[in-house]
Amino acid sequence: MVRKYKARMGAMSIFLTVMLNVFIISLYYFIIFRKDYVNIPSTVTKYFLLLLFAIIAIVPYILHPKEYLIKDNYILIKSPVFTIKKINIYDLVDIKETSTHAFNMHIRMFASKGFWGYFGIFNSRPYGRYSVYASNLTDLVFIITKTKNITIISPKQRLDxxxxxxxxxxxxLEKLD
Structure with a gap:
């Protein structure tokens, strides 16, 4: 049995994503194609900037959570391109609702905090290093495994x-007893 849960983006993520994408496209246009703009960069510079802006825009899109699946006793976190993470349900120590305080006073190690959602590796004093694969800040689920891995996700119907x-x-657990 496969159960699907959508990763619905929050209003702030949508706003930030649209604004940053417009900014990246505008910046590229003004630097590369405007002839009245200071100096026209060389061809190598144009292609380097195109590659840089493409990486900045595309990599977060590829890594953001699109949906969460419960399949064959695993929680699968899916991106638009591949499975980001696989968590064995039998290894769960705790799974519970949480709120936005999960992000207060935490440091982003390698993460996006709004551009295409909230995902990546964070660090904090109470939790240590943990992973976030959330598309919004309203449906947060806090997961701890036996190996002390902490993951925060945001399925649309989090109680279910x-x-x-x-x-x-x-x-x-009943089978083991």
Missing amino acids: FIMVCQKIRSQQ
């Missing part, structure tokens, strides 16, 4: 998501 994961985990 949590209940399904807990049910699968409890069925496995």
Whole structure:
């Protein structure tokens, strides 16, 4: 059985994503194609800037969470291109709702905090290093595994998501007893 949960982007993520993409396209246009703009860069510089701006715009799109699947006792975090992360439900120690305080006073190690969502590696004093694959800040789910890996996600129907994961985990524990 496969259960799908959408990763719905929040209003702030949508606004920030649109604004940054418009900024990147505008910047490229003004630097490369405007003839009245200071000096026209060389061809090598134009292609380098095109590659740089493409990386800045495309990499976050490829890495942002699109949906979450519960399949074959695993939580799969899917991007538009591939599976970002696979979490074994049997390894769960805790799965619960959380709120935006999960991001307060935390440092981004390699992460996006709004551009195509909230994803990447964060660091904080209470949790240490943890992963976030959330598209908004309203449907947050806090997951801890036996190996002390912490992951924060944002499935659209988070209560149903949590209940399904807990049910699968409890069925496995009953089999072991």
